[in-house]
C-alpha cells in the first residue's frame with residue numbers, strides 16, 4: 001500500500017506574504033481612489049427659443065429638430081425649461097405651431113420643466129408676483145408631461161435676496177410638486193451666444209466660425225476649472241448640470257460640445273439621474289441678488305469667492321466677444337470674408 005504523505009503547508013508568514021503587499025496595496029488604494037464616473041445632464045433654458053420673435057416659427061422648428069437629432073445621436077438626455085409666454089402670438093392668443101414645439105421635444109423622450117411664464121426673477125419681483133408667474137408658467141406644458149416629475153429653474157438663477165424669501169419659495173415649489181434643478185456648470189455661454197447671433201444676422205461667416213471656435217475652447221477650459229472646484233469643495237466628483245440656452249450658437253455647434261464632453265470621458269444623464277447625487281441635499285444657506293450657480297453658492301457660503309479657484313476672471317473671455325455681447329448696436333463692427 002502506497003502511503004502518500006502530504007506535508008502540511010506552513011502558515012503564511014509575513015516573510016512570504018511580503019511580495020504580495022504591493023499588489024494588495026494597489027488593489028486597496030485603487031478601490032478607494034476608483035474615479036467616480038464623469039456625468040453631466042444638459043439643461044436648456046428659455047425654450048422654445050431665445051429672442052423667439054426674431055425668427056419665423058418654421059426656422060425655430062427646423063433648429064429644434066436639428067438640436068434633437070444631434071442630442072439623440074450622442075444619447076444625451078437633456079431637459080428644457082420653458083417660458084410659456086413665448087407660445088403666445090399676442091395676448092390670449094396661443095400659436096398652435098409653437099405648442100407643437102413642446103411635443104417635438106417631448107416626443108424625443110426629453111424632459112421639460114418650468115422657467116416661469118414671463119421669466120420673472122426674484123430680485124426684481126415680489127414673492128407673490130414670482131409665485132403667480134410659476135403657476136401661470138405650467139398651464140400648457142404640465143398637462144403634456146402628466147405623470148412625470150415637474151422641475152423648476154430659477155430665472156436668472158436668482159433664488160431670493162434673503163434666506164426667508166428663499167425658504168418661502170422653496171416651500172411653495174415643493175407644495176406644487178416641483179424639484180428645483182441646480183446648475184453646476186454655469187459658463188458665460190450667453191455672451192458667446194449674443195455675439196454669435198449678431199454675426200448670424202449680419203451673415204458674417206468668418207466671425208461665426210471664430211466665435212464658435214473660441215466658444216468651444218472656452219467651454220473646455222471652463223469644464224476643467226469646474227472639475228478642480230468640485231474636487232476642492234467636495235473632495236470628489238459630482239454629477240453635473242450644465243446651463244445652456246435654446247439659441248443659434250448651440251443649435252449650430254452642439255455636436256462639437258457633445259464631442260468635447262466625450263473627449264473628457266463624460267456620459268450624459270437625465271435630470272432625475274443627476275439629482276440622485278447626495279451633494280444636492282447639503283445645507284445651502286446662500287441667498288442674495290447674484291444669480292450664482294451651485295458651486296459658487298457653496299463657495300460663497302464658505303467665503304471662498306475671489307480666491308484663485310473661484311475667481312471669475314480666471315478664464316478670460318475674448319475682448320471682441322465682450323464687446324459684441326455688451327454693446328447694443330445694429331451694424332456688425334467686424335469685417336467679413
Ligand SMILES: [Zn+2]
Nearest residue numbers: 045046155156
Ligand atoms: Zn432664462
